[in-house]
Amino acid sequence: MRNRQRLALPSETGRIRAVRRLELALSLALLCQFLLGMAVNLFVKVPADHPGAKPPEYFSGVAQSVAWALAHGGIWLALHAGLGLALVLTALAALLTATRSGSRAAVVSTTVGFLAVLGAGFNGGSFLNYGEDFSSMIMASLFAVALGSYVVGLWRIPTVAAPS
Template sequence: MRSAPPRPQAIALLIAFGVQFALGMLLNLFVQLPKTHPGSTGGEYFSRSFTSLGWALSGGGGPWLFVHAGLGLLLALGTLALFIGCLARRVRGWRWLTGVTALFTVGAFFNGMSFVDYGEDFQLRDHGRLLADRGDAAGGGGRAIPPSGRPVHPLAVRWGAA
């Protein structure tokens, strides 16, 4: 037997995602994290990240980081719970949607922990490299930059105008 879609939980998570986005922008623009803190040094990624998470949830990084990290943890757990609930109740049309949402939310959570660990947004940097590589590999889907340093549109290169 299939049950009704969990709309109230999904709407609550959607609102929480909006708040999380606003908190992330606030942190990015107005809060400077210290260069050294628990979890900023060490070896293995997961122990380092969970040390940083504990530091952020203890309030060591300030109130805004505390709220942002706490809400991020709740969002990751909430989307996983929604996905598992949809699987258990066999809610048609919501299983794939909530599974992809949980996957991306957990990925964003780990990206946030990496940012606190290393002070660098790896996802954005790597995404930019991926798009640049894709443009080069796809025959110039992006702008080609010749040795002269002047950007040239790919069609100009193909038509011999560059």
């Protein structure tokens, strides 16, 4: 039996192009986020007693810490936190677009990327909450996983839907 390729519907092709654009945008934004993180590391001293620091409950502490970082953390920390929130939303948009694209490669790359961006964000919040260096290391490691996932997605996702 011959291996037959399925032609992509116009809507699938548009969604695949949208996923590729989102993955490229996410890759570039992640590189900017990494550079902002280095600026935070060099120029920002996060006080030990800001709102959200050492919380009794993790998630409410993260919300308070991120709100404090955006409003009172200084320009580098505010940009880093703000871009981090934008990355989570964009990564989610890429994942939702990929699930409708018909491309397994798109779904895999955006799922891994989204989970890595989300994990990096929570470890950024954890660093704000507790000030532990390992949270920063995990955040940087998950940045690398997310960037790698989106770059591999750009390489693996066809410009036209192929059979999955």
